[in-house]
Amino acid sequence: MVHAIAKPADRPTDDELVRRVHGIGEIIRANAAEAERTRRIPEESIRALTDAGLFRLGTPRRYGGYETSAKTMLDVSSAVAEYDGSTAWVVTLINVACWSAGLFSTRAQDEVWGTNPDAKVTGVLGSPTAEARPAQGGIRVSGKWYYNSGALHSEWSLLGAPRIDEDGTVIGHNIFIVPASEIEIEDTWFVAGMRGTGSNAVIAQDLFVPGHRVIATIAAAEGRHENELVADEPLYRSAWNPLLVLVLVGPQLGLARDALRRVTAQAATRAISLTTYAAERDSAVFQTQIARASLLIDSAHLHAYRSAADIDGAAVAGTYPDPVARSRVRAECGWVVELVRDAITHLIDAYGAGSYADRNPLQRIWRDSSVAAHHALLTPAVGYEVYGKQLLGVDEQVVPFI
Structure with missing residues (x-):
């Protein structure tokens, strides 16, 4: 069962979303120096962006999201970047990770957004240290994923890892969604630019992920989705x-x-x-x-x-x-x-x-x-x-x- 809120959200026009960015732009600009100094986006900026609905671009309308388009994502992220690059990067990565979560089954989507249409997702789709092993009812994953932009502000992480059989042979590659509460963030983001993104590493150790929150990466790359409603939701048919x-x-x-x-x-x-x-x-x-x-x-x-x-x-x-x-x-x-x-x-x-x-x-x-x-x-x-x-x-x- 899909737990949509009262009714699908009315989708604001692209112009309206850009106006919302400019309406809070001075908050973002005023916090840019602090974002650099603290290596994370100040909560005042995150709240302003959340209240303006600017993290809902990739979220299905069924949950109160705006389910927009590639063009809209460019419009909004570029407008935010006129005030601060780090904030724009976090807005970009959260919205596209939410879009990626929309490729999963509605059961998985229910868990992400069923009670919180503002739930944020971030992600890293590959890691040389990560692996996923088959387990009853799902997979067990371990590894460290670097550069998870926006992880400091998100409730879920979308991660990727090669799938390994009992003999250690790679038999595929999976993408999976895990609650932020089940992974650890390691403070590793010490860089020359985009300092405010807080793109730290996340770590999982023998973490169980149920099968409905796992998809085959090659299937996503070829346009084959687990979202049962994709026929009525063009955004999730995007390449x-x-x-x-x-x-x-x-x-x-x-x-x-x-x-x-x-x-x-x-x-x-x-x-x-x-x-x-x-x-x-x-x-x-x-x-x-x-x-x-x-x-x-x-x-x-x-x-x-x-x-x-x-x-x-x-x-x-x-x-x-x-x-x-x-x-x-x-x-x-x-x-x-x-x-x-x-x-x-x-x-x-x-x-x-x-x-x-x-x-x-x-x-x-x-x-x-x-x-x-x-x-x-x-x-x-x-x-x-x-x-x-x-x-x-x-x-x-x-x-x-x-």
Whole structure:
């Protein structure tokens, strides 16, 4: 039985959700420095985001969620990133992990959201130290999963591990959902950027997971789901790996927009050191740098939103993108990362050495963007190779899933 609350939630428009972000944006911005210092998002920001419904993007409407789309996730996460990159990353990862939980059986979903439509899920889908062994009625799992962004604020974790038989042979790979109360968080997140995400390691030791909270990873990657209601819920027909990759560029888009805004806002009053220019805006070189950065950011948006449209269109149509289309999303996301990185570099070059002052948010934008860009799913060279192999009909596969 599905324990929906009184009625399915009315889905706010994308514009309304973005307005909600801007309505609490100054809270997020005011807490950004504390998030960096404490290596976690302040509870004031988490409460504001929760109250605004901004963690419900991937939650089924049956439980009061908004069940939105790939485009909406980009809209919201990029808007949050205009105020703080770490907060945007946590919003992104919780929403996409909730979406992933929506691929499980309704029995599992009942346990996650049946009494709490604001229940948050985070996840790490792979770990070199983790393993899952068959057990009566489910599996037993052990291991350590690094970089569980948002785990400090979530009630559930979505984890992945190779499935091992009695002889120690790998016989598959599983994804499973476990209550946060049954795992341990180890404080391991000491990094140069995205410090506020609290992306610590989580540990499980011989933890039993019932079978209804376990799915085969390859099934998810191929569009075969345990959600019995998927025929009526297009969001959960979205291509698995492409959506997991795509959402990661949302914060990049917002960080780039914020950097452009900050640099141009001061151009009329800020001089260029050791030149005759009393205002940056009067310099042809500065004008060119701004134009190039703006065009790079526009290009990043065009590629990201084309991928979102491809994912959403296929989900609504009930078709699963072929490997060429799926691999193009991965390549495009790597391209978006490179475009944003180049744009921020142009903006910092235009602004000058003051960009790196501790008091200047530009240096945090630069660090946050760089660290987030090095997520394994966003590595440009790997994405290009995967896409190139598909375009050329090369059978060799260098990544576990496309």
